[in-house]
Amino acid sequence: MTVMTVDEIERFLDEVFPQRMGRIESVGEMRATMRLKIGHEHLRPGPRVSGPTMMGFADVALYVAILAQIGPEPMAVTCDLNCHFLRAASGDHDIIAHARLIKLGRRMGVGEVQVYSTSDDARPVAHVVASYALPIKD
Amino acid sequence: MTVMTVDEIERFLDEVFPQRMGRIESVGEMRATMRLKIGHEHLRPGPRVSGPTMMGFADVALYVAILAQIGPEPMAVTCDLNCHFLRAASGDHDIIAHARLIKLGRRMGVGEVQVYSTSDDARPVAHVVASYALPIKD
Amino acid sequence: MTVMTVDEIERFLDEVFPQRMGRIESVGEMRATMRLKIGHEHLRPGPRVSGPTMMGFADVALYVAILAQIGPEPMAVTCDLNCHFLRAASGDHDIIAHARLIKLGRRMGVGEVQVYSTSDDARPVAHVVASYALPIKD
């Protein structure tokens, strides 16, 4: 069961994290999907989507999936992030992140993200796994 | 399309990697499932399944998924392996690895594995991502 | 032995990767040190230095260490990057990356980076390990 809607999460992020990348497309049980419109600041030569863009975008998507489950919590902190870069992502197309929480405990959350380009190629361009420390409540 | 059957892969592994852990349950398009019967050598205090057991078992499962796609290749080499430990796995139950290749290119393969205990808990006990260098053929 | 000077590497990067973060402070045998002046685009609320900034900056520092060893090579590609976030880095101070190559083979390079804030705290704010696929030459 999710406890925040897409609109509620976007409003919360506008407040606590206005610089984040991308817009939420949907949230669901332990899941979130986001889309990022590629601008000049997201590119590296090619042009293709830069690595930091894919990693930062995946990180936001997992944070959104956590918010959808636990409610507005500004203090979930990324502990580690592991990214495998799979293919070049053309700078001419948006990218999509499909985030899925693998574990959501009291102290820690762990999730994975498949990042896709919206070009014709149906294969993922990056795969991310990350863990988050959650504030402990009494 | 897979190019080796479960029996062909087991026979190949008996030859090149007899000390491996576990038995193959099935292989499919970019996938493999394996089961490990837990013995004393796989335990840490608790008793629960040790971390090296889960990492080594996941590594074998991805190697099997690669073999099923590319045929008998003793020289696929693990480059990096990232494991998140999610929950304790009871030493009284077998563990299962569901391996899935995310990318299989000419030079590199990348895959992920969900490791489960066969206890009542339906949630994964570990998540692994690993990459493999493949021999380059002319 | 290094084969490019700091100035030569900066000029090469101006050409092939003008959007990169930071300036090189020094290069040496299998090593590079860089400094990033923090601007608004590098911040998250706090304000502190954002995760993608630290990961992208570490990635550039390892690429610079590789260039210093192998010469101008636009095609070194990041395969995987693993970051542990250790402490918040104040947005009021520059950050420094100390990159060190652990392996530099014909096909692959692997390196690690300690990222520091230039605030009073002497402890690292992030630790990164990453691998790079190198073009194979005949």
Next chain:
Amino acid sequence: MTVMTVDEIERFLDEVFPQRMGRIESVGEMRATMRLKIGHEHLRPGPRVSGPTMMGFADVALYVAILAQIGPEPMAVTCDLNCHFLRAASGDHDIIAHARLIKLGRRMGVGEVQVYSTSDDARPVAHVVASYALPIKD
């Protein structure tokens, strides 16, 4: 400052983790060095030292470095472990792990390990980064 000697740590591990790999050579401020005598159970074809052996051994070395700092604590739990395999390690030589803690906080510890073969080659055979959840004390 360390709070346990090598002998005290070995005795503690004999009690709580008798199946561990290797012997401690030394401990110091945020550091530990261990040696593993290679037996048949540590090999893969070649023969060379297997991946799970290197990962499990590195994990023990970081746990020892944590024990030396915080005292006898059976409940430090590995959260994630990232290993880059750098070179084949001959099965005819012992391996050495040099573990170093990068962070040791109240809730989390993070460390890295360089694994070496005692063969003539002076370069590391594997590099590990791992994080540990520590029990929270009041």
